[in-house]
Amino acid sequence: TTRHTGYQASMKVRKRVEEPFGWGKTVGPIRQIMVRGLDKANQVLNLTFIGWNLRRMVNIQGRCA
Template sequence: MKVTPHVAQNTSGRRSAIDGRTTRHGGYVASQRIRKRIEEAFGWIKTVAGQDKTKFRGRDRVGWAFTFAAAAYNLVRLPKLMTETG
C-alpha cells in the first residue's frame, strides 16, 4: 500500500527506522503532536485513574471503567481547554 507509519524518529544518534523522506512532510509533525496528546491521556488514565492494573474482570466492566476514567480525564482537562479558546 506504500504507507509509512508515523512512529517517533530516533534522534539520539542511533539508526532510526524513520528517515528524512517521512519527516520532511508537514503531516509527520502534526501526527507527532497529536500522538503526544493521545499518549498523555493514556498515561493519565493508567497512573492517576488506576487503570494500569484493573480491578474488574470481563470486557464489559473493564470497558466501563476505562470509559469512566476517560470521562474523568476530559473533566480534568476542561478548564484548561476553556481558557485556551475563550
C-alpha cells in the same frame, strides 16, 4: 520520514491521543485493571476518560476566565 509535513502533524495528533492514556495509568486505575470481563473493563476506561475530560474542562475554563 521526519522531514515531511505529515510527520509533524501526525506527532501532534499522537500526543493528543496518548496523553489521556498516560494520565489514566499514573492517576487513574488503568495501569492494572482489577475487574474481569470486557463490559466492566470498558466501564473502568469510560470513567477514567470522563475524569480526564473533566480535568481538561477545568484547565480550559481557567485559561478563559
